[in-house]
Amino acid sequence: MSERTAVGTRDFLLPDLGEGLSEAEIVEWRVAVGDVVTVDQSVVEVETAKAVVDVPCPYPGRVVALHGAAGEVRPVGQPLITIAPLDGADAPDPHATYREEERAGSGNVLIGYGTGHGGPGRRRRRPRLAVAPEPAPTAPAAVPAGPAAPTGRAVPGASSTPTGSLAAADREPEPAPAGGPAAAPLVISPIVRRLAKEHGIDLASVRGTGPGGVIRRVDVEAARTAPAARLAAVPDAPDAHVGLAPTGDGDVVVPLTGIRKVIADKLSRSRREIPEVTIWVDVDATGLLETRAAINAASPDAPVSILALLARICLSGLRRYPQLNARVDTEGQRIVQSAGVHLGIAAQTDRGLVVPVLRDAQRLTTRELAAALAETTASARAGTLPPARLSGGTFTLNNYGVFGVDGSTPIINHPEAALLGVGRIVDKPWVVDGQLAVRKVTQLSLTFDHRVCDGGVAGGFLRHVADCVEQPALLVANV
Missing domain, CATH: 4.10.320.10 (E3-binding domain)
Known part of the structure; x- marks a missing residue:
């Protein structure tokens, strides 16, 4: 993860990001040239095609160079930051430094998780107050010698709040001096x-x-x-x-960079490789809404969403029609049906469309599904999900009704084989027992890979889902 350079300095290279990611965009430097850093200190925030994460540096010392400015894309394996050992009184015990590095590991880990001796979970960063970037100074400010803590001073385009300080959002900003800027x-x-x-x-x-x-x-x-x-x-x-x-x-x-580029590439590949077909049906969702109201009335502290009930129905359908919980291995010329349902949930975020995954969703109860969905979608919109949570799905549920539309012909999330779409639920005239009534109606669509099954399987799955939406009691026979 590093290269030895002149006079004992070390280049910390952008680590392997995993999940097929080969580059990252620098969002914000946490340190500046001249700062003293410690083992496992976060030095830069980067944005991959799947998440915004912090990169910890496994080496202690003084920063002598930052490779790349905010907004620049750096490839994996290229220098990210250059660290020089501390001299004289600033230098810690070399044996202690070695022990720190040994505990820290090589740094060749998934970014966002530290390098070895941190706690098991990732700490959520508190909001920090930043100022708009100012023109770069002609020379870096002098840094006093001594074992001072890292200052976290900003570089152009980065936050000016020192790392580790109290969140500046908790303080009222000071007014500008009279007559000053x-x-x-x-x-x-x-x-x-x-x-x-x-x-x-x-x-x-x-x-x-x-x-x-x-x-x-x-x-x-x-x-x-x-x-x-x-x-x-x-x-x-x-x-x-x-x-x-x-x-x-x-x-x-609009340049195709970052997550927009990944979305474009993945959807284009899906359209090129998958012979997809979309079928749809209108359903009366009145009974589903009544069931949800009854569940939440019984336990208001743990509410269940409509999306959680639809996820439960999808899991029931995939148990009956496992052909749709699959992928096509084109190199091996085979269809692979997954043993577990890794349910993807399409979520619109400020960074674009992402599909966080609930692994082995079939093992969760309906209330556990509801809690997991709420936590996962919130984390996805906040950009705090690690890359591993944004890949590996086997079936996707897409609630495009939140955009106020009735239907869609969505593109399958490659390499999955199927996607269920749900339109908005609106009042419509509906025939009930031979009488016209106003009911809560929605449209369900199933887009599937015609290589994994024919219309009989796809139609059977969609009809099962529709029947369970109209008569939720049917779920009891399948759980």
């Missing part, structure tokens, strides 16, 4: 900074409506849609990383 814009969320950069919004021109004047996402959106919205890019933003770049003719160019 205006206070820098207050930003907490990396998403806000990214949105401003993508839309060419100068944060200095945005009025924050959050506590103490903190700029929120809605403020950036308002500035983007305002007639006088500024189109100039944020200072120091790399040209290739500006998400929306107006051209001379007024066209907007």
Whole structure:
């Protein structure tokens, strides 16, 4: 994970990210040149195609070089940060340093989990107050010698809040001195900074409506849609990383990078390789809504969502029709049916469409499904799920009804073989026992790989799901 360079310095290389990921984009440096870092200290936040994670450095010493600026994409195996050993009084006991490194391991681990001696779980970062980047100084500020703790000073485009300090969001910002320069814009969320950069919004021109004047996402959106919205890019933003770049003719160019590139590649591959077919049916979901209301009335402290009930119904259907819980191995010329149902849940996030996975979902009760779905989708939208939680699904449930649409012909999440889509639930006229009535109606669609099964299996699965939605009591016979 490192290369020895001149005068004893070490290059820490961007570690193997796993899950087929070969590069990462630098979101924010946690340290600056001259800072002293300790073993396993987080030095940079990077964004892969699947998650935003912290990278810990396995070497102690002083930072002498940062390879790459915020917004730059770095390939795996290339230098990320250069560390020099501490000299004289600054240098710790060499044997202690060796023991620290031995406990830390090589650093060749999945980023976001530390390098060995940390706790079993990943700590959630508290929000930190950041300021808009300023032009880079001509030379780095001098760093006093001595065993000082890491300062975490910002580099251009990075947060200026020292690592490990109290969350600055808990404090009221100090006003600018009379007659002095205006206070820098207050930003907490990396998403806000990214949105401003993508839309060419100068944060200095945005009025924050959050506590103490903190700029929120809605403020950036308002500035983007305002007639006088500024189109100039944020200072120091790399040209290739500006998400929306107006051209001379007024066209907007959106570069396919990061998660958008992965989504485009995966969906294109799905369309190229999978001969997909979509079938659909309208169903009366009145009984399903009544069942959910009865369940939640009995235990209001552990509510069950409609999505959790639909997931339970899908699991029942896949137990009866396991052909759809499969994938096609094109190299081996075979169909592989999975022993467990690793249920993917399509979730729209600020970074794009992701599909977090509930592994062995068939082992969960309906209430456990509800809790797992709520936690997983919330973590996906926050960007805190590790890459392993965003791959390996065998069947996907897509609730596109949240967008106010009735139906869709979605693209299968390659290499899975099927996807169930659910439209919005609305009042519609429906015939019940020969009489016209107003019922809660939704449309279900099943998109499946015609290589794994024929219409009989696909139709049987969709009809089973529809029957269980209309008569939830049928689930009792299958659980």
